[in-house]
Amino acid sequence: MDWFKLSLQLNKFPIERAQKTLKEIQNIPEDQYAAYQLKRRNHIIDYHIQHNDFYRDFFDWSGFDDWKNVPIMTKANLQRPLKTRLSSTFNKTTAYIGKTSGSSGHPFIFAKNKFAHALSWAGFEDRYRWYGIDLNKSLQARFYGIPLDFYGNIQERLKDRISLRRRFNIFDLSERKMQVFLHRFRNSNFNYLNGYTSAIVLFARYLREQDIVLKEICPSLKICIVTSERLFERDKQVIEASMGVPVVNEYGASEVGLIAFENSENQWIVNSEDLYVEILDENDNIIPYGEEGRIVITSLYNKAHPMIRYDIGDTGSLAVNSTLKKPILEKLIGRTNDIARLPDGKVVPGLTFYYVTKTIIEDSGKIKEFIITQTDFDHFQIDYVSNTELDNAQKKEILKAIAIYVGKDLKISFERKEILKRSTSGKLKQFTSLIQ
Known part of the structure; x- marks a missing residue:
């Protein structure tokens, strides 16, 4: 048939x-x-x-x-x-x-x-x-x-x-x-x-x-x-x-x-x-x-x-x-709308942020998945799923890479989650900017 x-x-x-x-x-x-x-x-x-x-x-x-x-x-x-x-x-x-x-x-x-x-x-x-x-x-x-x-x-x-x-x-x-x-x-x-x-x-x-x-x-x-x-x-x-x-x-x-x-x-x-x-x-x-x-x-x-x-x-x-x-x-x-706008007027693709963070996080071998959200011009939230919290050394490596490839003096928050929020269709949006 x-x-x-x-x-x-x-x-x-x-x-x-x-x-x-x-x-x-x-x-x-x-x-x-x-x-x-x-x-x-x-x-x-x-x-x-x-x-x-x-x-x-x-x-x-x-x-x-x-x-x-x-x-x-x-x-x-x-x-x-x-x-x-x-x-x-x-x-x-x-x-x-x-x-x-x-x-x-x-x-x-x-x-x-x-x-x-x-x-x-x-x-x-x-x-x-x-x-x-x-x-x-x-x-x-x-x-x-x-x-x-x-x-x-x-x-x-x-x-x-x-x-x-x-x-x-x-x-x-x-x-x-x-x-x-x-x-x-x-x-x-x-x-x-x-x-x-x-x-x-x-x-x-x-x-x-x-x-x-x-x-x-x-x-x-x-x-x-x-x-x-x-x-x-x-x-x-x-x-x-x-x-x-x-x-x-x-x-x-x-x-x-x-x-x-x-x-x-x-x-x-x-x-x-x-x-x-x-x-x-x-x-x-x-x-x-x-x-x-x-x-x-x-x-x-x-x-x-x-x-x-x-x-x-x-x-x-x-x-x-x-x-x-x-x-x-x-x-x-x-x-085209997945971009990060920084306080100094710099505009960078959101995936630049994601690339940098992804490499470092994956090297830890413990992070299952993560997303990044820009909540303000100088503030970014990284939500991740892991059995354990990121340690201070791992967070410092991420901050260092972000300063080099994205911008300096940015505030980064980390939050471990049991599960990441997906869209109603099941997609996981890897980078989101809440800045209009």
Whole structure:
């Protein structure tokens, strides 16, 4: 039974047509790819100008002559009732309706026409096959959150059952729960793991402490796919050593689908089939390959809701050897709003703070996970999960590194926690600034 295909067909998503279209796009020669993308970009703009009042007002269209004149769309622009943003040719019953996680601080409800949604899934299916994973047959160990209300919980578990996914609830990541996870792997033929990076890293560290290699007790495992949260190189090494399988980076967003997927050569191949991805500077100018800027995405097939030059809130760069057909995401730096503002006016990426602290804390071998919160211009709170308190020597090392790499005369508070607070979706936001 082709469970993946059946689950989409039951919801009237035309997956067979989407798979055929994807293959046709992939067969377009490189020298004809610019013409394909230009045609799709023009088509999707024309469609929304004709059928979407919200976008027509947003664009203030007076004749489309240059892609550079198309306005940048942000999440804040979309925080209004969905009915005001839907194209006139669709409604809430004829389109797929979803909701972003809100990890960026700007959650909103979005829509996709069913063909566009099916095309997104065809893209995921295609990439997973790079590693021998067949979504119709391969069993997934899913490290995600789950709705806690009765109806939402039942609905999600039903979807998991049909889609060959078995949920590992990451809201409880205690050692007792890790033992339960391990028991399930011993008694199931899982083919791959998929889930939030922080939860999988924590499970990998538990395996390391128990001197267990997961593939040895679950030989059917092929790969581990991490998504939604940044994967650090040291964490990747821990996962691969503890699980005995390759770790693959997946970069996507619910509102646009798959953005990039890592191949066997450790390249993040950007989805150029149904998305058009640009890197822009602070003045909305397209910048050359190799330079860092804002990631802006156009969904080329979403007719139900405009996602045109949509600033997803991340920063990164495309490799210099990218092409229109095969863009390569060289760097994914993080959220544009994850920055620390210091008293002297200095602005640093929050991940700078995290990198420094992470290296020192992990050297202790006792810290399971931690988060950093900026509560004032000169004050940062480090919450961590550990069996014991950080000692004075460890705290001094952290303070010393922060003074060198972030800024001097900063106040740092440390607090040991039993468990760290996650978002309602189960994500762990590693750095948060409360400074507006």
